[in-house]
Amino acid sequence: xxxxxxxxxxxxxxxxxxxxxxxxxxxxxxxxxxxxxxxxxxxxxxxxxxxxxxxxxxxxxxxxxxxxxxxxxxxxxxxxxxxxxxxxxxxxxxxxxxxxxxxxxxxxxxxxxxxxxxxxxxxxxxxxxxxxxxxxxxxxxxxxxxxxxxxxxxxxxxxxxxxxxxxxxxxxxxxxxxxxxxxxxxxxxxxxxxxxxxxxxxxxxxxxxxxxxxxxxxxxxxxxxxxxxxxxxxxxxxxxxxxxxxxxxxxxxxxxxxxxxxxxxxxxxxxxxxxxxxxxxxxxxxxxxxxxxxxxxxxxxxxxxxxxxxxxxxxxxxxxxxxxxxxxxxxxxxxxxxxxxxxxxxxxxxxxxxxxxxxxxxxxxxxxxxxxxxxxxxxxxxxxxxxxxxxxxxxxxxxxxxxxxxxxxxxxxxxxxxxxxxxxxxxxxxxxxxxxxxxxxxxxxxxxxxxxxx
Numbered sequence: 001x002x003x004x005x006x007x008x009x010x011x012x013x014x015x016x017x018x019x020x021x022x023x024x025x026x027x028x029x030x031x032x033x034x035x036x037x038x039x040x041x042x043x044x045x046x047x048x049x050x051x052x053x054x055x056x057x058x059x060x061x062x063x064x065x066x067x068x069x070x071x072x073x074x075x076x077x078x079x080x081x082x083x084x085x086x087x088x089x090x091x092x093x094x095x096x097x098x099x100x101x102x103x104x105x106x107x108x109x110x111x112x113x114x115x116x117x118x119x120x121x122x123x124x125x126x127x128x129x130x131x132x133x134x135x136x137x138x139x140x141x142x143x144x145x146x147x148x149x150x151x152x153x154x155x156x157x158x159x160x161x162x163x164x165x166x167x168x169x170x171x172x173x174x175x176x177x178x179x180x181x182x183x184x185x186x187x188x189x190x191x192x193x194x195x196x197x198x199x200x201x202x203x204x205x206x207x208x209x210x211x212x213x214x215x216x217x218x219x220x221x222x223x224x225x226x227x228x229x230x231x232x233x234x235x236x237x238x239x240x241x242x243x244x245x246x247x248x249x250x251x252x253x254x255x256x257x258x259x260x261x262x263x264x265x266x267x268x269x270x271x272x273x274x275x276x277x278x279x280x281x282x283x284x285x286x287x288x289x290x291x292x293x294x295x296x297x298x299x300x301x302x303x304x305x306x307x308x309x310x311x312x313x314x315x316x317x318x319x320x321x322x323x324x325x326x327x328x329x330x331x332x333x334x335x336x337x338x339x340x341x342x343x344x345x346x347x348x349x350x351x352x353x354x355x356x357x358x359x360x361x362x363x364x365x366x367x368x369x370x371x372x373x374x375x376x377x378x379x380x381x382x383x384x385x386x387x388x389x390x391x392x393x394x395x396x397x398x399x400x401x402x403x404x405x406x407x408x409x410x411x412x413x414x415x416x417x418x419x420x421x422x423x424x425x426x427x428x429x430x431x432x433x434x435x436x437x438x439x440x441x442x443x444x445x446x447x448x449x450x451x452x453x454x
Contacts (some may be wrong), residue, residue, distance in 0.1 A: 005040035006323060009423055012069030012264070013142070016082045023067040023087065026423075030059070030067055030087065030098060031248040044087075044116045051297035053123035055093050055116050062116040065091025067343025069208075071144040071155065073102030073170070086119070086155055088141040094121030095141060095157065096166055106173045106451050107133075120168050120175055133173030138166070139188050143264075145209040145218065152233065156218050158206040161308035163191035165206060166232060167218060178218075179203065179231055179238040193225040193245060201238035203229070210265035210274065215289075215421030219274055221262040228262060228276060228287065242287060242294055249281045251293075252313045257294035259285070282358060282424075320413060329452060333434040336397050337380065342434070343408055343447035344393040346384070350454055356387055360415035361428075364393065373398060374435075384414065392447070397437065410450055427454050 008026035020033040021043070029045035043059045050063025068090040072082040083101040097105055099115045111117065119133060126137025143158030146172065155168040157177070164181035168174070180203040182190035192202030193364075208221035219241065222324040227243035241254060248258035262285075264277035274287040275297065284297040291414040336342055346364065356362055362384040376398060382391055395408060411433040417424040431450045 002038045002040065004290070004324065006325065007389050011142075012067075012088070014070045014072045014085065016072055021072070021085055023070050025066050025068055025090075027062055028066060028091070030064070030070065041112075043073045043085075049091060051092070053118060053121075055096060055118045058114045059098055059114060060114075061115040062073065064096070064116065065089060067091075067096075068140070068142045069144045071146045073081060073146050073148060075099070075101075075105060075154075083337070086144055086146070087315070088144050088157065088333040089118075089121075089436060090140045090142055092118075092121070093125045093138045094123060095119050095138070095144075095155065106169070106197075107169060111267050120173055125188070126185045127159070127164055127181050127190075129166065129175050131167065131172070133175060135407070136175035137185060138162070138175075141166075141366065143206065143221070145207040145211040147213070147218075148210045149213065156209045156211060158209045158220065158395070160205045160207055160223075162188050163203045163205060164216070165203070165209065167233075177444050178233060179236055180206070183298075191224075193222070193390060195229075195239045197238065198236040199311075201236075201275075203238075204391070207263040208265040208277070210267045210272075212267055212271065212289075214271040219265050219267070219277065221265050223261045223263055223279075224262065226257070226259045226261060228274070236430045249278075251285065251296055252294060254287070254292045254294065266402065311427050322430060323426070323428045326430055328430045328432065331431060331433045331448065331450075333436050334438045334448060335438055337438055337440065338397055338401050339399045340397045342435075344395060344399065344431075345449050346393070346410075346412070347445045347449050347451040348384075348387065348390060348414060348429075348454070349452070350387055350414075350416050352419070354416045354454075356384070356418075357415040357417050357424050362414045362416075363412075363414075364391070367409040367411055368406060369409075371403060371408070373402045374406055374408055384412070397435075402439045406437065408433050408435060412450075412452075414454065416454070418428045429454075 003016045006025050010022050011025045022031040022438045024031045032041050032043045045064045058448045065085050069088040070421040073084045085098040087096040089096045097119045102113045123136045124137045125139045127248045128137035130136040138293045139161035141157050142160040143277045145156040153170045157166045162181050164175045165178045167176045176342040179201040191204040194202035204224035207223045210219045223231050228241045230241040242257050243259050247260045250258035259278050260280035265280040266275045276285040365381045412429045429452045
């Protein structure tokens with residue numbers, strides 16, 4: 001079920017019809033999201049980091065290591081269809097293939113459906129090009145783009161640690177240099193920010209690539225240079241398309257726009273728009289390739305939208321699905337009387353250096369399963385906007401109580417990013433507060449502290 005599924009730093013996706021394939025990087029898995037069945041399954045990996053550099057097992061039995069991106073392609077079968085999922089296997093510095101149907105790979109015999117196998121890369125962290133794919137070397141390949149048409153018939157690979165873009169032939173697996181880096185295959189420090197051709201062009205830690213079939217050019221997310229660049233594979237010319245080079249945030253013309261470590265690219269179906277995952281700005285930016293302008297994609301929250309289980313809205317009556325990983329905290333019973341206002345004070349602690357994700361709906365909900373009468377005329381939910389100034393929740397005990405014992409729960413959903421912004425996540429915690437209701441008025445009850453360290 002969608003509401004019960006979870007991922008750990010997913011990095012790349014590929015879409016075919018109603019199916020999304022996900023590189024679930026830190027779970028060391030390839031996941032399949034079926035949009036019709038609303039189901040998430042694992043198609044490759046065993047959930048722990050593998051060291052195998054050969055592969056060949058059935059997908060869900062084959063250990064893999066830090067898959068970073070995926071791309072759909074076709075095998076050598078007679079019927080042209082998306083029957084191969086190419087994988088940028090950053091952890092073993094290789095390019096792998098997952099057979100979505102029985103088929104063949106270059107220089108391979110027939111392979112059965114579900115096989116997950118190394119296609120190119122020795123497993124050594126190198127910037128080594130070679131006509132023999134298994135002798136080539138990559139250095140944390142992080143982005144893939146497929147150009148299946150002639151004369152290209154290749155995978156473009158953003159090889160982040162060598163600061164290069166490489167090609168892998170779909171005809172014979174030969175690995176060739178396109179732009180960036182230098183000739184010494186052991187030198188992984190030949191980075192910079194230089195427009196030029198071939199080896200004279202310099203990149204710094206490129207993470208994403210996208211092929212423009214109409215214009216026959218390749219777009220590159222030059223992450224550490226905070227730029228989007230364009231490469232002509234005919235001439236190997238590499239030039240800056242957008243971004244000033246400053247780690248900033250500006251939506252303007254291509255020349256005046258600014259990004260902060262852009263990490264992913266996707267070209268729209270019409271070919272006019274290029275979508276950019278502007279990672280450290282927590283935005284999707286849209287580049288209009290004809291008007292040569294950059295804007296921010298508005299993310300609209302429709303009434304039926306569901307994000308990480310849901311988010312609070314004024315009219316919402318039910319609590320979202322609590323993630324299985326959520327902590328459940330039982331609190332000592334509190335004695336209250338009808339008409340009393342009980343204060344529940346959140347005291348949440350993030351990991352050192354972490355901060356709330358800006359714009360994400362961190363929030364709390366009140367729940368009283370079986371005792372819904374407790375929540376009549378209450379404020380059922382609220383936002384958590386500042387971790388240093390957390391809300392106090394006022395629970396007004398009704399004047400007419402239907403039971404002398406009840407339990408109220410405070411459900412918290414918190415979105416936060418690590419100190420270096422390398423990982424953002426959603427976590428949940430549930431506080432369960434038993435109430436003992438008495439007709440005699442006790443002394444003024446002290447506020448209840450809802451404390452939890454994530």
